[in-house]
């Protein structure tokens with residue numbers, strides 16, 4: 516039986532290298548892999564049927580040439596979803612893949628049919644024009660730093676006595692309310708909180724307290740490195756997706772972002788994947804009543820440095 520192709524394996528055509536495996540595509544009914552997605556040198560992603568694979572060793576060897584690969588259809592990302600999104604029970608385990616590594620086709624009826632897409636876009640454009648006066652306060656909030664101070668209100672996340680184990684992060688939801696003029700909207704947000712072991716504290720703080728500064732450079736809070744509670748922003752620093760704490764084959768328990776497969780260790784360091792920085796540590800304090808509180812700071816995604824946006 517063919518060894519299973521894995522993402523990032525080199526793909527070699529019958530005549531030369533053609534790229535690397537970007538994803539595998541599975542048939543959710545048969546629960547088998549049907550295609551691989553090959554990221555080629557021109558940054559295209561070609562959908563290559565499994566029967567073109569001659570052998571999988573260190574690399575994936577194809578029966579066909581590089582020219583044939585360039586003739587296979589480009590991946591249309593909207594036609595596929597991840598297992599994580601669609602939650603096909605047991606598929607990841609059965610196929611020996613990591614979450615997010617595998618794509619499955621979206622049912623035909625749910626795809627974006629061009630004609631339907633035209634009317635959808637037309638309707639969206641009309642609604643956008645009508646909604647502009649209402650959207651203005653929200654847009655103003657989103658570019659908030661240009662208008663006023665950040666909201667440094669403390670938000671209660673958890674009770675300190677809920678943490679019986681160390682290094683066992685849990686996601687905590689809370690409501691965020693935006694007020695602009697006459698408009699008030701409430702959103703669900705979440706951050707990760709945990710009681711950290713001394714090793715994790717050392718890895719996170721590296722022997723220094725962590726200062727948080729406002730846009731004038733003034734310190735508005737300091738996380739003391741001996742306080743054993745850590746809060747991470749619930750947004751992946753790569754592009755802002757939500758991520759999970761879960762077991763992975765290579766790293767055991769880790770934070771895994773299914774969007775582009777960044778994996779972070781318990782101290783928030785990037786183990787693999789495209790994220791440009793560690794997880795964002797947020798201000799944390801323990802109130803005299805034993806509540807774990809944080810300030811809902813949000814940094815711009817995709818940057819190495821931290822630029823606060825909320």
Ligand code: FES
Nearest residue numbers: 751753754772775
């Ligand atoms: S958004 Fe998390 S890895 Fe891309």
